[in-house]
Amino acid sequence: MKDLKERAKKALEKKSIYGRDINFDDYQQEGSTHEYISDLNSIAEAEKAQMLKAGIDTNQKERSGTFLQFDHSVIHCNIRQDGVEIMSTVDAIEKYPWLEQYWWKAVQVDTDKYTARAELHQEHGYFIRSLKGVKTIFPVQACLYMSRDNLIQDLHNIIIAEENSELHIITGCATASHVKKGLHVGISEFYIKKGAKLSFTMIHSWAEELVTRPRSVAIVEQGGVFLSNYICLKPAKDIQMYPTAILEGENSIAQFNSIIVAYPNSEMDIGSRVILRAKGARAEIISRALSSGGTIIARGHLRGEVEDIKAHLECRGLILSERGRIHAIPELEGLVSQVDMSHEAAVGKIDQEQIKYLRARGLSESEATSLIVRGFLNVDIVGLPEDLRKHLQKVMEESEKDLF
Numbered sequence: 242m243k244d245l246k247e248r249a250k251k252a253l254e255k256k257s258i259y260g261r262d263i264n265f266d267d268y269q270q271e272g273s274t275h276e277y278i279s280d281l282n283s284i285a286e287a288e289k290a291q292m293l294k295a296g297i298d299t300n301q302k303e304r305s306g307t308f309l310q311f312d313h314s315v316i317h318c319n320i321r322q323d324g325v326e327i328m329s330t331v332d333a334i335e336k337y338p339w340l341e342q343y344w345w346k347a348v349q350v351d352t353d354k355y356t357a358r359a360e361l362h363q364e365h366g367y368f369i370r371s372l373k374g375v376k377t378i379f380p381v382q383a384c385l386y387m388s389r390d391n392l393i394q395d396l397h398n399i400i401i402a403e404e405n406s407e408l409h410i411i412t413g414c415a416t417a418s419h420v421k422k423g424l425h426v427g428i429s430e431f432y433i434k435k436g437a438k439l440s441f442t443m444i445h446s447w448a449e450e451l452v453t454r455p456r457s458v459a460i461v462e463q464g465g466v467f468l469s470n471y472i473c474l475k476p477a478k479d480i481q482m483y484p485t486a487i488l489e490g491e492n493s494i495a496q497f498n499s500i501i502v503a504y505p506n507s508e509m510d511i512g513s514r515v516i517l518r519a520k521g522a523r524a525e526i527i528s529r530a531l532s533s534g535g536t537i538i539a540r541g542h543l544r545g546e547v548e549d550i551k552a553h554l555e556c557r558g559l560i561l562s563e564r565g566r567i568h569a570i571p572e573l574e575g576l577v578s579q580v581d582m583s584h585e586a587a588v589g590k591i592d593q594e595q596i597k598y599l600r601a602r603g604l605s606e607s608e609a610t611s612l613i614v615r616g617f618l619n620v621d622i623v624g625l626p627e628d629l630r631k632h633l634q635k636v637m638e639e640s641e642k643d644l645f
Contacts, residue, residue: 242341245350249360252351259540260481260510263452265358268393268424272312272364275388281307281317287418288386294475295413295446297384305409306369308383312392313364324375325408326368327383330397333368340368343399347430347458347487355454359395359428366396366427369410371437376407380442383410385427387451388417398429402437402465410439414453415446422450422478431459433467435490440468447477449504455482463490469497469513476504483540485514488550492521499528503535505564512540512570517550517580524552531614532558532565541584542572548579558588559614 256262278284281299289299292309301307306320306327315329334340350360367383387394402408414425425447433439439459447453459467467486486495497513515524530537543552558567571584591610599609 242344245345245360248351249357252357253354253361255351255353255357257353257355257454257481259483260454261479261508263424263454263479265393265424269389269391270362270393272314272389272392272394275311275314275316278309278316288388291415291417291446292384292386292413295384295415296411296442296444297382297413297415303379304382305377305379306381308367308369308381309386310365310367310384310396311386311388312394315365322378324372325377325381326370326372327381328368329365330368330399331363331365333399340399343401343430343432345430347432347460348428348456352456355426356428356456359397359426359456362393362395363397364395366398368399369408370401371403371406371408373403374405375403377409380409380411382413384413384415385425386415386417387420387423387425389423390420391422393424393426396427398427400429400439400441401432402434402439404434405436406434407438408440410441412441412443413446414443416448416451420448420451423448423452425451425453427453427455429455429457431457431467433459433461433465435462436464437462438466438468440470442470443472445471445473445477445480446475449476450478452479453477453482455484457482457484459484459486459495461486461488461490461493461495463519464492465490466494467496469495471497471499471501471511473509474500474502477507477509479508481510483512483514485516486524487516487518488522488524489518491519493519494522495524497526501528501530501537501539503530503532503537503565505534505562507535509535510538510540512538512542514542514544515552516544516546517552518546520547520549522550526554528556530556530558530567530569532560532562532567534562534564536566538568538570540570540572542574543582543584544574544576545580545582546576548577551581553582554584556584556586560588560590561614
């Protein structure tokens with residue numbers, strides 16, 4: 242662990258090759274201490290409403306467990322199903338010395354200044370694990386919440402789906418209504434063991450001046466399945482993330498789905514990468530990017546290192562404003578001859594013929610545009626519980642009001 246600190250210190254000034262550089266000195270380093278809350282009903286209604294926008298239900302309806310972190314404090318943690326664990330990573334590393342085998346093994350601590358900072362300034366984060374053969378009945382939910390303006394929040398998450406288990410997680414990132422600015426640095430390491438399945442849905446509902454730098458890698462063993470869903474439909478200042486899945490086991494699977502909306506003055510550099518290292522591995526990356534005036538860089542990278550792998554990348558972008566910008570960067574990298582990889586990429590504006598068609602059938606121009614946008618963002622996300630699917634539909638409808 243001492244070696245990690247030294248590596249982090251050396252990398253603290255190492256800029257990321259993606260996204261604009263962020264000056265840590267522009268933000269507050271110390272957060273307020275929040276007391277632990279046993280009864281979620283005691284949380285203020287305004288805060289419940291903010292968390293609900295990110296898919297976090299404090300009523301815990303159809304949830305297998307809950308983890309809540311406000312700023313730098315874990316305020317609530319409970320589990321409601323046997324065979325599933327959830328706790329602060331700080332507590333987990335003390336309880337389980339073997340966790341060092343996973344600590345910074347998927348994500349490298351010296352990747353850039355953000356991973357380095359997370360090691361040197363870590364304020365909790367969550368540890369979630371499903372034990373061997375256990376299948377979660379309902380998703381586990383984790384909320385990373387910022388209640389102080391202009392604060393840095395540094396987190397390190399570890400998620401392990403043990404052999405033949407099935408784990409569903411909903412992570413909601415949100416800010417209090419009075420928060421306008423802040424920096425969120427979140428490191429997530431996923432370990433999907435032989436025959437296990439992990440679905441991970443992240444919903445961002447940040448403040449308009451919020452900057453976030455997530456860094457995540459998933460390692461998938463033989464027959465394992467990793468499903469990652471990312472949704473960002475609310476304004477945010479600057480997001481840069483490039484999650485990676487490494488398919489190390491035969492017949493392993495990874496799928497990334499992302500739905501992104503960029504509002505004026507926002508910059509989103511968001512992509513996904515899958516490295517296929519074992520025969521029979523399969524991967525799919527599906528991205529929907531919509532700009533109403535902001536900038537989106539939509540990346541996708543598939544790397545086939547062995548024979549008998551199959552992967553597909555699909556990136557579609559829709560520009561609603563003359564000020565909007567979308568830059569799609571699909572990459573296919575085959576290192577041997579017997580690989581099957583493909584990609585589709587398309588960026589454009591709404592087809593006026595479609596508008597005319599819908600208007601001829603009695604819709605106004607705004608109604609027609611809204612219908613087209615709704616259809617464009619409607620990606621069939623695998624593994625979502627029905628109540629979350631309904632919630633996302635409601636969030637999309639609310640986002641349409643902001644767009645138009």
